[in-house]
Amino acid sequence: MHKPLTFPWAGVIIATCSVFLLMLAGIGVGYALAVWLVWTLTLWITQPDEQRAEPDPRPEGISRARLAEMIENAYSPLLLVDRKRVVIANGSARKLLGHHVVGQDIRVALRHPRAIALLDSEDHGEAIVTGLVRRKDVWRVSRYAIDDRSSVVELVSKTAESDISRAHTDFVANASHELRTPLSSIIGYVETLSENPEDIDQATARKFLDTIHREAQRLQNLVSDLMSLSRVEAEKHDRPEQPVPLNALVERAAREGAGPNRIERLAFEASEEFEVLGDPQQLEQLVRNLVDNALKYGREGTPVTVRLSESALGEAKLEVEDRGDGIEAEHLPHLTRRFYRTDPGRSRQSGGTGLGLAIVKHIVERHHGRLDIDSEVGRGTIVTVRLPRLGKSRPAPDAVLERFARTAQPDSISDEPDRLS
Amino acid sequence: MISEHTVKAFDEDITRLRGLITEMGGLAETALEGALDALIRGDEVLAERIVADDRKLDALESEVDRLAVKIIALRAPMADDLREVIAALKIAGVVERIGDYAKNIAKRVGRIEGRTRFEPLTLLPAMADVAAEMVHDVLTAYAARDAALAREVIAQDKKVDAFYNSIFRNLVSHMVENPATISSAAQLLFVARNIERIGDHATNVAEMVYFAATGDYPLDEEEN
Known part of the structure; x- marks a missing residue:
C-alpha cells in the first residue's frame, strides 16, 4: 500500500533557508544542524498520503453523452428526464414518440394523466397508460429516480396482452350467430328429408339438397374467413418485415380474385414500381377481397x-374502383365492422360472409397503412389503401428535423433516420 | 421553427406552455374515453369521477392563460413565437370545451334507462371512437408540430358528421316506435350531439395547429 513518497522540495528549501538565517543570527552550527534535521524529518511525517491528495483519474459518474450512447440501442424505449424536460431519448423512444420529444417538456411525450402523476412524484413507480401513440395502445410506464433532478423513464408495450381477452369475447359473440343460421337450415332440411322421405318427390328433394349444399358452402367460407381474420389479428402487432414488390403481387392477386369468368372486367394501372414491407400472402388476400367485392357489387359488365x-404523403396508394350502385353515406362508417351488411339479403345471396372488409382492415392496420372508402350513390365506390413505401420514410416536417439537429449534442446522438418507418 | 432564444427563460416558458397544453389534452382525452365507457356500462361511479376531474382541466386552463399573458407581457414575442403563444391560448380554450362536453356526457349516464335495448347505444361507441381518434391525433399533431397530420384530422370530421346523421335518424325512428323510451333516447341524442361537437372542436384545434406550424390556414380543398 505504501507508495514512494515524493521529495518535499519546498519544505526542505524553507528549512534550509531558515537554518541559514539562524546561523547568520549567531546560533551555533551544531544547533542549527539539529534544527534542520528535525524540521526536514517532520516534513516526511506530515506529508499527506499521495493517493488521497490527488483526484481519482477515473471519475465515478459518466457523461451524458456516454449515457446516451449506452442506451441508444436498447430494445425498449428509454427517456432521460431532467427537471421535466426530455434530455435524452434513445432510438426506439424516438421512433415511438417522434423525434420532436427531445428537448421538450415530458408532458408533450406522455400526456396521459396517470403518466403525468407518476412523473410528478419523487419516487420510483410505474403506471399503465393507454393511447400513447395509437389510441388503443397499452403501455407500462416505469420511472426510476436517479436523483432529485433526473429520472429514467422506461416504456414497455402491453398492447398485445390486453387485446387477446377482448378479441376472444368479440369473436364468440359475432360468430355464433352467423354460424348458427346456416346450420339450422341445414339441420331443418336434413330432418325433413330423413323423416318422411316417401312424401317428397324427386324435384323437391333436389331443391332441398341444393339448399343444403349452398348453406354448407357458406359455412365453409365463413370458417375459412374467420380463420384468416383471427390469424391476421394474432399477428397484428408484429409488423411484417419482408420487402414485397407490390405491382406484380397486386396484378396477380387481382386476377385470382376475379377468376376466369370475370377477368375481362378487370383493368390494371400503375404509375411506377412500388415496394413495401409486408406479408405477401396477406397482401394478396387484401387485393383479392377488394377486387371480389368490387366485381360483386359493381354493375354487371362494368x-x-x-x-x-403515389399518395400526397409519398405512400403507395392502391385504389380499387367499381361502377356500381354505390353505398349510402350512413353505411360508410360501419363497413369494416364484422358481419355488417348494408343489404343483408343481397350480400348473403352473393355468398358474402360479412368478413371481407374486416379482414382487409386488419391487414392494413398490421402494415401500418390506412384504409379509406369513398362512395357515391349511383356512381360507384373507390376503396383506397395507403401503405408506407420501403426506403421512403414519411417526410418529417422540416422544422422538427431542424430543431432536433440543433438540440442534439453532436457527440451524443447520431441523427440517423429510422430504417423502417 | 422556434430557434433557441437569447433569453433562455423564454425557451423555458414556451416549453412549459406546450407541456401544460398537452397535459390538458391528455385529461380531455381520458375524460372522453371514460365518459363513453361509463355510458355504455352504466357506471355512475366512474361518471361522477369524470365530472369531478373536470375541475383539474379548468385549473390548467387558467394556468395556461396566466402563463401566456405573462409571456406576451414580459417577453413581447414576435412572428412564429407570437403565433405559438396565441395558438396555445386558443387551443387551451377549445380543449377545455372538449372536456366540458365529456363531462356533460358523463352527467347523462344516470338518466338513461334500459340501456341494453337501445340499438343506438351500439352505434355511439363507434362514433365516439372516431371523435376520440381525432382528439388523440390532433394532440399528437400539436406535440409534433405536424401540419400534415393536422390536415388528416380535419378530413376525419366528415366521418363524425355521417355518424351523427345516421344516429339521429336511428334515434328518431326509435322514439316513434317506442314512445316509452323517449326521455332516454333524447338523452342519447344530446350525447351524439356532444360527440359531434367534440369532432368540430378537434377540427378547430387542427386548424390552429396548422396555423401555428405554417402561418397559413388550411384550404378547404381535399388533397389527392
Whole structure:
C-alpha cells in the first residue's frame, strides 16, 4: 500500500533557508544542524498520503453523452428526464414518440394523466397508460429516480396482452350467430328429408339438397374467413418485415380474385414500381377481397379498375374502383365492422360472409397503412389503401428535423433516420 | 421553427406552455374515453369521477392563460413565437370545451334507462371512437408540430358528421316506435350531439395547429 513518497522540495528549501538565517543570527552550527534535521524529518511525517491528495483519474459518474450512447440501442424505449424536460431519448423512444420529444417538456411525450402523476412524484413507480401513440395502445410506464433532478423513464408495450381477452369475447359473440343460421337450415332440411322421405318427390328433394349444399358452402367460407381474420389479428402487432414488390403481387392477386369468368372486367394501372414491407400472402388476400367485392357489387359488365400510384404523403396508394350502385353515406362508417351488411339479403345471396372488409382492415392496420372508402350513390365506390413505401420514410416536417439537429449534442446522438418507418 | 432564444427563460416558458397544453389534452382525452365507457356500462361511479376531474382541466386552463399573458407581457414575442403563444391560448380554450362536453356526457349516464335495448347505444361507441381518434391525433399533431397530420384530422370530421346523421335518424325512428323510451333516447341524442361537437372542436384545434406550424390556414380543398 505504501507508495514512494515524493521529495518535499519546498519544505526542505524553507528549512534550509531558515537554518541559514539562524546561523547568520549567531546560533551555533551544531544547533542549527539539529534544527534542520528535525524540521526536514517532520516534513516526511506530515506529508499527506499521495493517493488521497490527488483526484481519482477515473471519475465515478459518466457523461451524458456516454449515457446516451449506452442506451441508444436498447430494445425498449428509454427517456432521460431532467427537471421535466426530455434530455435524452434513445432510438426506439424516438421512433415511438417522434423525434420532436427531445428537448421538450415530458408532458408533450406522455400526456396521459396517470403518466403525468407518476412523473410528478419523487419516487420510483410505474403506471399503465393507454393511447400513447395509437389510441388503443397499452403501455407500462416505469420511472426510476436517479436523483432529485433526473429520472429514467422506461416504456414497455402491453398492447398485445390486453387485446387477446377482448378479441376472444368479440369473436364468440359475432360468430355464433352467423354460424348458427346456416346450420339450422341445414339441420331443418336434413330432418325433413330423413323423416318422411316417401312424401317428397324427386324435384323437391333436389331443391332441398341444393339448399343444403349452398348453406354448407357458406359455412365453409365463413370458417375459412374467420380463420384468416383471427390469424391476421394474432399477428397484428408484429409488423411484417419482408420487402414485397407490390405491382406484380397486386396484378396477380387481382386476377385470382376475379377468376376466369370475370377477368375481362378487370383493368390494371400503375404509375411506377412500388415496394413495401409486408406479408405477401396477406397482401394478396387484401387485393383479392377488394377486387371480389368490387366485381360483386359493381354493375354487371362494368369495368373494375385497380390502380397503383403515389399518395400526397409519398405512400403507395392502391385504389380499387367499381361502377356500381354505390353505398349510402350512413353505411360508410360501419363497413369494416364484422358481419355488417348494408343489404343483408343481397350480400348473403352473393355468398358474402360479412368478413371481407374486416379482414382487409386488419391487414392494413398490421402494415401500418390506412384504409379509406369513398362512395357515391349511383356512381360507384373507390376503396383506397395507403401503405408506407420501403426506403421512403414519411417526410418529417422540416422544422422538427431542424430543431432536433440543433438540440442534439453532436457527440451524443447520431441523427440517423429510422430504417423502417 | 422556434430557434433557441437569447433569453433562455423564454425557451423555458414556451416549453412549459406546450407541456401544460398537452397535459390538458391528455385529461380531455381520458375524460372522453371514460365518459363513453361509463355510458355504455352504466357506471355512475366512474361518471361522477369524470365530472369531478373536470375541475383539474379548468385549473390548467387558467394556468395556461396566466402563463401566456405573462409571456406576451414580459417577453413581447414576435412572428412564429407570437403565433405559438396565441395558438396555445386558443387551443387551451377549445380543449377545455372538449372536456366540458365529456363531462356533460358523463352527467347523462344516470338518466338513461334500459340501456341494453337501445340499438343506438351500439352505434355511439363507434362514433365516439372516431371523435376520440381525432382528439388523440390532433394532440399528437400539436406535440409534433405536424401540419400534415393536422390536415388528416380535419378530413376525419366528415366521418363524425355521417355518424351523427345516421344516429339521429336511428334515434328518431326509435322514439316513434317506442314512445316509452323517449326521455332516454333524447338523452342519447344530446350525447351524439356532444360527440359531434367534440369532432368540430378537434377540427378547430387542427386548424390552429396548422396555423401555428405554417402561418397559413388550411384550404378547404381535399388533397389527392
